[in-house]
Amino acid sequence: MSSTKNDRKIVPIERDGKWGFINDVGQVIIPCKYDEVWAFSHGIVRVKLNGRWGFINKEGEEVIPCIFDDTGFLSDEGLVVVELNGKYGYYNKYGCEVAPCKYDGANDFKEGRALVLSNNLFGYIDTTGIEIIPCQFDCANSFIDEYAKVWNGDKWGVIDKSGNKVIPCIFEDLDDFAHEIHLEYNVPMFMRFIDYCEKTIDFLLPAPAGYRSAPLCALDSVFSIGVKYGSVKKVVSSFLHWLGNLSMETEITTSEVLSRIGNRTGAELSGLLNNYQRTDSHTNSILKSDAYIQFLDVMNDFSVETCADIERMIDNQEFQASVKTIRGQSSGLTLEYLFILAGVESYVKVDRHITRFVQTATGMNNLNKAKITGLVQSAAKFMSFQNHPGMNARWLDHLIWVYQSSLGNN
Numbered sequence: 001m002s003s004t005k006n007d008r009k010i011v012p013i014e015r016d017g018k019w020g021f022i023n024d025v026g027q028v029i030i031p032c033k034y035d036e037v038w039a040f041s042h043g044i045v046r047v048k049l050n051g052r053w054g055f056i057n058k059e060g061e062e063v064i065p066c067i068f069d070d071t072g073f074l075s076d077e078g079l080v081v082v083e084l085n086g087k088y089g090y091y092n093k094y095g096c097e098v099a100p101c102k103y104d105g106a107n108d109f110k111e112g113r114a115l116v117l118s119n120n121l122f123g124y125i126d127t128t129g130i131e132i133i134p135c136q137f138d139c140a141n142s143f144i145d146e147y148a149k150v151w152n153g154d155k156w157g158v159i160d161k162s163g164n165k166v167i168p169c170i171f172e173d174l175d176d177f178a179h180e181i182h183l184e185y186n187v188p189m190f191m192r193f194i195d196y197c198e199k200t201i202d203f204l205l206p207a208p209a210g211y212r213s214a215p216l217c218a219l220d221s222v223f224s225i226g227v228k229y230g231s232v233k234k235v236v237s238s239f240l241h242w243l244g245n246l247s248m249e250t251e252i253t254t255s256e257v258l259s260r261i262g263n264r265t266g267a268e269l270s271g272l273l274n275n276y277q278r279t280d281s282h283t284n285s286i287l288k289s290d291a292y293i294q295f296l297d298v299m300n301d302f303s304v305e306t307c308a309d310i311e312r313m314i315d316n317q318e319f320q321a322s323v324k325t326i327r328g329q330s331s332g333l334t335l336e337y338l339f340i341l342a343g344v345e346s347y348v349k350v351d352r353h354i355t356r357f358v359q360t361a362t363g364m365n366n367l368n369k370a371k372i373t374g375l376v377q378s379a380a381k382f383m384s385f386q387n388h389p390g391m392n393a394r395w396l397d398h399l400i401w402v403y404q405s406s407l408g409n410n
Contacts (some may be wrong), residue, residue: 007057010058012037019047021058030060041074042093055080055095063095075109077127090114099129111143113161122150124163135162136147139155145185158187166191170385171378189362193379196361197396201403203388207395210343212249214306215257215296216240217341221334222292227277229405238273253305258296261372279328286327295329311343348376353404354397376400 009024012030020032036048044055044063054066064071064080072081078093088106090098098384105117113124116135124143127330147158149167157169166187211217219239224232240246243260261269269289270276278285302319306309313319324330327364339347348354350369358372359365367375384391 012038012039020278022047029058030056036320038073042078044074044093046071046073053082055091055093064091065095072108077109077112079109079114079127081106081108081114088116090125098127099125107142111146111161113143113148115140115142115148125150131349132161133159145248149386167382168368168385170381189364190375190378190382192363193358193361194382197379197383197400198387201399203391203399205399205402207390207392208340208398209248210341212307213252214299214304214310215252216248216256217307217310217338218254218295218299219292220341221337222279222295222329223275224337225279225333226327229230231275231277235273235275238275242272252307254296254299255305258300261293261296266293269293284327286371288328291326291328294326295323297333299328307342310338311344314339314344314347340394340397343394345394346377348373348393348397349401353401357400357404 007149010021011024011031012019013022013028015032017034019037020028021030021037022028034049035051035303038046040058044057047054047056047066049066051363052066053068053071054062055064055071056102057063064082068084069084069086070083074080074093079090079098080093081090082101083086084101086104087101088103089101090106090109092098099116103116103118104120107115109127112127113132114130115123116123118135120138121135122137122140123131123386124133124140126132137150141149143161147160150157150159150169152169154172154240155169156171157165158167162164167190211220216239220232220236223235236248240248240250243252243257246252264272266287266289270287273289275288277288279288279291297321299305299309301322302313302316304313304319320332320335323335324332329335333349333351336347336349340349350372356374357374358367358375362375375398380391380393380396383396
């Protein structure tokens with residue numbers, strides 16, 4: 001074993017299977033009578049005597065009596081958890097009992113709080129032994145950066161050091177929040193985002209209407225990439241007129257639209273729609289009309305006829321991979337928008353509007369697409385629970401998009 005820098009003049013020594021301590025000139029200053037010893041910390045050291053644990057000082061005096069089944073290690077606050085007859089309590093480095101051995105479980109102190117268990121419920125005590133947050137949670141974690149994750153009613157939430165529920169217990173799994181952003185470590189960022197949303201976006205706006213037909217969702221998705229939405233509305237209007245003056249509420253299937261298009265080329269469809277936009281600016285780009293026909297072919301291959309069928313494709317990696325092989329669709333934005341337009345409430349389209357809004361709201365420019373998606377999804381769930389019943393990620397995405405696009409600098 002080794003000693004700490006501050007205690008380097010006192011080191012452990014073993015003789016005949018027992019442990020003691022010597023100074024830097026080899027003099028035995030604490031007799032070799034202990035079953036086990038550890039390194040000094042805060043002027044005392046954890047030792048085991050006759051099968052029982054306690055702490056002694058540098059003079060060999062018992063500070064915390066060697067009567068316990070087990071002990072933890074001294075925290076930065078100079079406190080240690082002790083176990084006796086299956087119950088847990090706390091002592092300080094001066095040998096004073098801070099909390100009696102009455103708890104069914106106990107953790108080391110962190111940030112001035114220790115997690116304790118009583119009657120199968122978790123709570124927290126402070127450094128004076130007061131149960132500052134009563135035992136009320138089905139499960140809980142120690143504090144990290146001023147916050148702790150707690151579990152009640154099969155859901156996770158977050159509390160602060162006073163026990164206030166900063167995030168209500170509404171999340172299935174906080175560890176997956178925003179894909180590797182651990183919510184309990186990022187509560188300030190999360191709350192900045194919530195506060196910015198409340199101050200900027202118009203929550204009186206209704207949820208986006210979407211479409212009743214899968215092929216119209218695909219049309220809007222393909223033609224909306226990289227352009228102002230006004231041109232997309234013209235394309236949809238022209239398409240509905242060509243199909244026979246149909247309305248947005250009309251339900252028409254993928255196979256029916258493919259049958260109407262028949263053998264027409266992308267160029268011919270572009271003429272009918274009066275739109276010759278291409279999927280991107282590269283020399284080998286294709287007309288968006290060509291991309292749309294290919295999109296319909298993929299949907300047809302996977303029997304995606306209706307909006308309900310689109311929702312079935314959320315976890316179908318083969319379908320999504322097939323769509324991404326179409327020229328200009330590899331980013332996945334078209335797919336995200338497809339799900340949103342089909343009414344899938346959990347989807348977010350992380351375009352430049354959403355990205356800039358999140359960056360401004362959080363002050364963080366290094367959040368990737370997955371993390372932004374998770375942030376918006378979690379924020380929507382939080383808002384639905386708190387102030388905006390019925391809010392979902394699709395609706396919040398729309399409200400953010402409306403606000404950000406109204407700024408006129410995008």
